[in-house]
Amino acid sequence: MTNSFVIRIPATSANIGPGFDVVGLSLSLYLTLTVTSGEPSSVPPKITYSGEGADEVPLDPYRNLTTRVALYVLRCNGHRSFPPDLVSIHCDNQIPFGRGLGSSGAAVIAGVLLGNSLGKLNLSQERILDHALMVERHPDNVTAALVGGFVGSYLRELDPQATEAAQVPLSEVLPEYPPDAGEGWGLSPPVPPLGIGHYVRFKWNSSIKAVAIIPRFELSTAKARAVLPETYSRKDLVFNMQRLAVLTTALGQTPPDPELIFEAMKDRVHQPYRNTLIPGLPAVTSLITPASHPGLLGICLSGAGPTILALATHNFESIAEKIREIFRQEQIEVDWKILNVAEGSTVTYC
Ligand SMILES: Nc1ncnc2c1ncn2[C@@H]1O[C@H](COP(=O)(O)OP(=O)(O)OP(=O)(O)O)[C@@H](O)[C@H]1O
Ligand SMILES: N[C@@H](CCO)C(=O)O
Structure with a gap:
């Protein structure tokens, strides 16, 4: 049996x-x-x-x-x-x-x-x-x-x-x-x-979806951790803690506040150091904003990369296609998917 x-x-x-x-x-x-x-x-x-x-x-x-x-x-x-x-x-x-x-x-x-x-x-x-x-x-x-x-x-x-x-x-x-x-x-x-x-589980506003823009190359977590420094300045740590404290509540609020979330998803602890491994990352995080792409809430590197995660409530396709265009300028092809939590x-x- x-x-x-x-x-x-x-x-x-x-x-x-x-x-x-x-x-x-x-x-x-x-x-x-x-x-x-x-x-x-x-x-x-x-x-x-x-x-x-x-x-x-x-x-x-x-x-x-x-x-x-x-x-x-x-x-x-x-x-x-x-x-x-x-x-x-x-x-x-x-x-x-x-x-x-x-x-x-x-x-x-x-x-x-x-x-x-x-x-x-x-x-x-x-x-x-x-x-x-x-x-x-x-x-x-x-x-x-x-x-x-x-x-x-x-x-x-x-x-x-x-x-x-x-x-x-x-x-x-x-x-x-x-x-x-x-x-x-x-x-x-x-x-x-x-x-x-x-x-602890935070609240999540169910209107928010995650657009994963996935470059067609692998980056091992070990390699993406090896470029990080051992120590950080107080200024950079405070920068991250302030944003994280806001972000964990802001993503559960109704309606989600794009301006608040966009700023709260910024980082100074890992993303800047990983820029060298992911061509296109600095442009993606600076050129696409809630003002240029209504519906967008925030953009970050997903895990150790190279995937980009864009949180949004609508206009998923135009956000993804803009990110595809930026990666293309770096000769990198991507696939993208709209995902739920x-x-x-x-x-x-x-
Ligand atoms: N389903 C699986 N079965 C067996 N091994 C796996 C499986 N999924 C991942 N692995 C192993 O884990 C490696 C990828 O791990 P790595 O931590 O580098 O990346 P990741 O987990 O995809 O990214 P991140 O941790 O940044 O989210 C693969 O190369 C493979 O060796
Ligand atoms: N927090 C980890 C996630 C990857 O597993 C990193 O960014 O290196």
Whole structure:
């Protein structure tokens, strides 16, 4: 007899301008896993992919990010490997890789929910987040992907022992080898400390949609973080905090105030440093305004980029086409999509 269940995770846009590593927004593109169990066997589960990233993602369950995370969760909770009756996992992915739409955060949340379901672990939402934060160490994408909506989150300051447990290298959290291939496999992985991440959902005005303008090139989060400075001036931090404090309420108000939101989506902590990696970004953020494009509320880099996120209530197409024109001047082609703010992740048993 076969059983199956479906895990669905939304895309996310982190930062929304001034909320670097703090706020995230879930968006209506999805990573969907269909997980099938059947007769027990010693053969590892078969992984298949369709959609975004299908031609580049590893299909070996000991190398694929989602199944490695599932294995990590299982091993933290007393299961040595995948259950023997796990036959196949099909991943249908709408979230482009390395574009600032939270593909890796979605893959990590998918892995934690997969491990939780396969091991019948019944982890609380808080524990699910703890496991995810051992892998993806800034909370903005993973929290929004898990709980949905417009979300602010912080990492709790841990005591020295827990800090150490939460800082082990990723290679120890997610070793790549199969069970019979190395000494390290016998060791227990680092179990997440309790209550690493905390969050709150802000209100969101439902007339606001997100236009994602997606350049046809990848930019890894690691590369886009490497250009950021270690320290900031008080002036720049105050600039961001003032705007973030206004933005988290302004996007929930009716009607949304374009002037207030446009200014509140400006940033001095990450976007200026990422300009060099995303030709066209300075022009996009300075030339398109609510005055030139009625309906526009604000523009920011989505996550670590290169996608641009324009929040708007109408005129979506003209905003997107203007941004396309600016990127064309830099010889960069884009695709664009009008997205809604999405609900959080779901697991549905068939
Ligand atoms: N569905 C998936 N299955 C397996 N691996 C994935 C999946 N989605 C993403 N990845 C891995 O994550 C990498 C992209 O992660 P990265 O953090 O650089 O970008 P992102 O998450 O798309 O952007 P951002 O964090 O800025 O929103 C991919 O190259 C791939 O290795
Ligand atoms: N806050 C992160 C999001 C990307 O995962 C960044 O901008 O680097």
